[in-house]
Amino acid sequence: MSFSAELRSRTAVAWDAAVGHRFVDELWRGAAEPPVLRAYFVQDNQFFDAFVALLGAAVAAADQPESRIVLARQLGLIAGPENDFFARTMDALDVPLPDRVTPQLSDATRGFLELMDQARLSADYATCLTVLLVAEWLYLDWADRPGADTPRGWIPSEWIELHRGPAFARWVDFLRADFDRVTAVLDDAGRDQVASVFTRAVELELGFFDAAYKT
Template identity: 25%
Template sequence: MSFCEEVRKETDVYWEGSFHHPFVKGIVDGTLPIEKFKYYMLQDAYYLKHYTKILAIAASKAETNEDITYFIQSAQFINESELELHRTVFKELNVTQQEIDSFEPAPAAYNYISHMYNAAHNGDVAEAFAAMFPCPWLYQEIGEKYKDAQPGVKLYKEWIEMYSHPDFKEKIEFQKSMMDRYAVENPKKIQLFKAHFHKSCYFEWKFWEMAWTLETFDSEVTHYDYV
């Protein structure tokens, strides 16, 4: 099996957990409370902002013109998408400027971004990509799995359509070939690549859980009565 085939099989528990998470299923059948989706989109905007920066770090470490171009263009595309997010989806969700200004990342989002920064700063371009790749790949599989869903909610339908689009699948196939190439070129780092990939798959599942429970740092604290 190729690297991507192996690592996809090894992390299947997280993928299945994502496919059937009540947050994802709520988007698919249209029952997800809109406030949970709003919370998710605010956290996702934070994620995308830093994902863009991590792509730029990867570009600075890439060694071929093809890879440099890929990471720079990807960073530009996501940065433009984030701006569009503020203009359209945030407006539809009635996100206020005060909410944007007072935003704080949830623990799961913060930890996920920290994990990817660690891989990008302390590793090479291949390590950075191993940590970044689960996100788009998972979303493409979710889109493919639920492409025929009719949630009856405009924002949810558009979300599914975005990730089920054939152009997005084509991008993921290209990214698979990149990851497999990095694995072939760096056989001694296979286990490290897998470790980064596994952690990101876990954090992808945690991202749904975070949005479903409206996680905050305060919600992580257990209160005791001290004598």
């Protein structure tokens, strides 16, 4: 079993709870109420800059030119379509400027921002990859429902499409493969540290979905 698969198995309870969360189910059915969508996307919007910075740190820390190119290309994609989606979504949900720029952060949002910043500041490729992998792999997991009908509303349908499909699946496959490659040479202490970051990231993802209903 690869290390990524092992960590996915270790965190199965929280991971599966996030993938099968009420919010995910309502998003897929197009049944998420506007206040829930607003709460979720206002918080998620706060990740954008930190995620771009983390991805940039991974570009700088990558140990192989081939990996650096893949990461750099993804950075360009994130700065394009996904950034545009958030701008349109904030407008559609009538989110006031203060909530777009400096909203009150949920505990999960604050925790994930801190985790991304810690990974970025570590300048350690394995740590950066760990946070990126959980964020992208877990979203691919909930967004990939073969045979399911895409919801009618453009907000849920576009959000789902941004996190699935062949290109996004290849991106997650790359993250898993590079994660498994670089962690294979770590000593026990290094692997324990990575496992701790992985577990924390999964727990925060679950808490983030929960927070959409606590407004």
